[in-house]
Amino acid sequence: MVHHAPPPACGNCPIRHNAVCSECDADAMVVLERVKSYRVWPAGSRLASAGEPLEHFSSIVTGCATMSRTLEDGRRQTVGLLLPSDYIGRPGRRTSAYDVEAVTDVKLCRFERQTFERLVRDTPQIAARLLTMTLDELDAARDWAVVLGRLTARERVAAFLLSLARRDAASRGLAEPLAGTKLRLPLSREAIGDHLGLTIETTSRQFTRLRKEGVIAPTSTRDVVIPSLARLAAAASAET
Amino acid sequence: MVHHAPPPACGNCPIRHNAVCSECDADAMVVLERVKSYRVWPAGSRLASAGEPLEHFSSIVTGCATMSRTLEDGRRQTVGLLLPSDYIGRPGRRTSAYDVEAVTDVKLCRFERQTFERLVRDTPQIAARLLTMTLDELDAARDWAVVLGRLTARERVAAFLLSLARRDAASRGLAEPLAGTKLRLPLSREAIGDHLGLTIETTSRQFTRLRKEGVIAPTSTRDVVIPSLARLAAAASAET
DNA sequence: CGGTTCATTGAGCCACATCAAGAAGTGTGG
DNA sequence: CCACACTTCTTGATGTGGCTCAATGAACCG
Numbered sequence: 001m002v003h004h005a006p007p008p009a010c011g012n013c014p015i016r017h018n019a020v021c022s023e024c025d026a027d028a029m030v031v032l033e034r035v036k037s038y039r040v041w042p043a044g045s046r047l048a049s050a051g052e053p054l055e056h057f058s059s060i061v062t063g064c065a066t067m068s069r070t071l072e073d074g075r076r077q078t079v080g081l082l083l084p085s086d087y088i089g090r091p092g093r094r095t096s097a098y099d100v101e102a103v104t105d106v107k108l109c110r111f112e113r114q115t116f117e118r119l120v121r122d123t124p125q126i127a128a129r130l131l132t133m134t135l136d137e138l139d140a141a142r143d144w145a146v147v148l149g150r151l152t153a154r155e156r157v158a159a160f161l162l163s164l165a166r167r168d169a170a171s172r173g174l175a176e177p178l179a180g181t182k183l184r185l186p187l188s189r190e191a192i193g194d195h196l197g198l199t200i201e202t203t204s205r206q207f208t209r210l211r212k213e214g215v216i217a218p219t220s221t222r223d224v225v226i227p228s229l230a231r232l233a234a235a236a237s238a239e240t
Numbered sequence: 241m242v243h244h245a246p247p248p249a250c251g252n253c254p255i256r257h258n259a260v261c262s263e264c265d266a267d268a269m270v271v272l273e274r275v276k277s278y279r280v281w282p283a284g285s286r287l288a289s290a291g292e293p294l295e296h297f298s299s300i301v302t303g304c305a306t307m308s309r310t311l312e313d314g315r316r317q318t319v320g321l322l323l324p325s326d327y328i329g330r331p332g333r334r335t336s337a338y339d340v341e342a343v344t345d346v347k348l349c350r351f352e353r354q355t356f357e358r359l360v361r362d363t364p365q366i367a368a369r370l371l372t373m374t375l376d377e378l379d380a381a382r383d384w385a386v387v388l389g390r391l392t393a394r395e396r397v398a399a400f401l402l403s404l405a406r407r408d409a410a411s412r413g414l415a416e417p418l419a420g421t422k423l424r425l426p427l428s429r430e431a432i433g434d435h436l437g438l439t440i441e442t443t444s445r446q447f448t449r450l451r452k453e454g455v456i457a458p459t460s461t462r463d464v465v466i467p468s469l470a471r472l473a474a475a476a477s478a479e480t
Numbered sequence: 481c482g483g484t485t486c487a488t489t490g491a492g493c494c495a496c497a498t499c500a501a502g503a504a505g506t507g508t509g510g
Numbered sequence: 511c512c513a514c515a516c517t518t519c520t521t522g523a524t525g526t527g528g529c530t531c532a533a534t535g536a537a538c539c540g
Binding site: 080121149 | 307309311312313315316317319320330331332337338360361364367368370371372374375377378379381382383384385386388389390436437477
């Protein structure tokens with residue numbers, strides 16, 4: 001299996017305008033281009049383990065991964081869904097705080113840890129972008145706390161679909177999802193349950209319920225059409 | 241009431257070595273000293289409201305505040321407990337994403353928003369410290385997702401007490417809390433419930449239960465002695 | 481010392497978990 | 511193309527942890 005693919009040029013990288021490099025000028029890009037490397041992980045593989053060394057700072061170029069923690073007795077909670085332009089690892093820490101697993105095949109753009117720490121220190125454009133992204137992630141994590149702490153099972157599933165629809169729209173440069181958006185679910189029912197703090201059975205039942213209510217129109221277990229964004233948002237008891 | 245207290249010197253500020261300024265050298269401190277201002281808020285007052293303008297970036301000098309969101313039907317979730325050296329607001333955003341309320345009297349060290357954005361841009365020491373603090377907050381928020389998503393009521397209360405004990409120890413420069421630590425709870429039972437995604441009744445019942453089990457030894461409703469940190473950590477089903 | 485707020489405790493209920501069975505989808509070899 | 515195994519999803523039956531409703535108790539305060 002080919003793990004170390006030849007690095008394509010940054011110019012037509014799909015996450016050029018969203019990733020940690022997005023504020024870099026041409027000079028900075030030359031440096032990045034020189035020190036970056038790519039790595040492809042197959043679906044289901046483990047990219048990092050909680051407490052274990054993590055020697056790279058990586059951005060997701062394509063694919064989807066989850067960040068999770070599993071307790072001794074097997075209870076698992078996903079703390080983050082990683083999509084293109086999201087990053088894995090952090091400057092100033094040599095171990096991963098969570099398990100990271102590829103949900104689909106995942107392509108990473110990586111920097112060796114110390115190299116990246118130097119980049120952050122010496123390139124204000126990267127430091128600024130990394131700060132903005134981290135602040136956005138922090139807001140997202142806090143918003144998710146409301147979902148996990150206070151929403152019902154039905155609301156959680158709706159909130160999950162809403163967040164997927166919004167990220168999909170954002171990645172296409174839209175302010176908000178279009179009516180009739182078709183979503184492909186990257187996660188299995190079990191993985192969705194782990195993300196929502198629910199069991200697989202409850203998650204499945206809420207999908208059925210939302211379908212019967214007409215809030216969603218699944219075309220297969222992994223594909224969902226959103227007839228009305230407003231109705232979905234209402235089901236998620238979202239403010240907006 | 242005195243809202244605008246005369247700024248004391250940064251040299252003997254209680255959060256000098258933990259706050260966003262902690263990596264600044266003498267030159268940078270001179271600048272901060274010139275543009276900072278203090279403000280004191282009484283217990284119970286609202287420092288910011290979700291969606292409303294927030295014209296300062298502030299650090300908590302003394303006291304305790306909560307960051308929360310309330311749904312239309314009254315359900316409330318606290319997404320962050322703010323203690324000395326924690327910050328409120330973020331560069332690049334003119335509104336607050338959450339409600340912020342003073343739990344005790346709170347003293348803030350503030351910078352006007354645009355002034356602070358300039359400081360972040362021009363002072364690498366501040367930018368670097370802000371990034372580190374934000375990454376730490378992000379990890380804390382993700383850890384909290386495990387608490388809200390997967391722990392039982394008993395485990396949540398234990399996890400809350402454990403996190404308080406650890407922050408108390410850290411603020412005293414200790415690696416971990418001492419055996420027999422006495423904690424003062426800044427929050428009411430209701431506020432603890434809002435933080436843990438529980439009702440006030442369930443929260444109260446778990447305090448009673450942990451007391452009967454000998455995991456905690458309350459001396460009043462607001463004061464708790466931790467006889468054994470290991471037992472508390474076990475009750476929280478914490479990895480460490 | 482009565483009024484007010486906050487905390488505790490009890491009784492009953494319900495949303496979600498658990499346990500269990502089938503159904504649908506996916507892949508492999510003949 | 512089908513047969514079979516295997517995984518994933520759905521649905522049903524039952525149990526239970528935490529919520530709701532309600533009352534009492536404790537602390538604080540004018």
